[in-house]
Amino acid sequence: MDIEVAIFTLITHSGEARSSSMESIQHAKKGDFKKAIACIEDAKAKLILAHQAQTTLIHAEAQGNKVEISLLMIHAQDHLMNAMTIKDMAEEFVDLYKNVLPEKWEA
Template sequence: MENQEIIMGIIIHGGNARSSAMRAIAEAKNGNFEAAEKLMEESKAELNKAHRVQTDLIQAESRGEKTEISLLMVHAQDHFMNAMTVRELSVEIIELIKKL
């Protein structure tokens, strides 16, 4: 797979993870905790996919295969980290909504 396609995988899966987590909050706000849980599971699965792509890039670099640092790569890493943060916060927000 070409480098740009690999990087786009991180962006796509990170974006999907973030979107699922945000939709989970909306479902929880409406009292649909079962739907929220399903969306959080989807979010976790998407994050795992993005993480696998990132790990493959890191392992390739550790074998001496250089990865070009481009604006697209930086954007992908930003997307991934943002998705991780949103998902972690979503877990806490949904728990707070449940307590209300």
């Protein structure tokens, strides 16, 4: 995988993970915890793909192929960090809504 493809793969999967995390909060807010949890699981799967793209970049640099620090690279890393943070917060929100709306939560 070339560097640009890895960067865009990182951006794509990170963005998808962030979207799934935000969607999980909306489902939890409505009391649909089954969908909320499914969205969290989807976000986790997308983050694995994003991490794989990041690992490709790290391996390239470790093998002596200097990876240029570009605005695009910084943007990709920013997407990943935000997606990870939002996924963590979404898990907390889902748990919170389970406590606030216990009548809608089926364990």
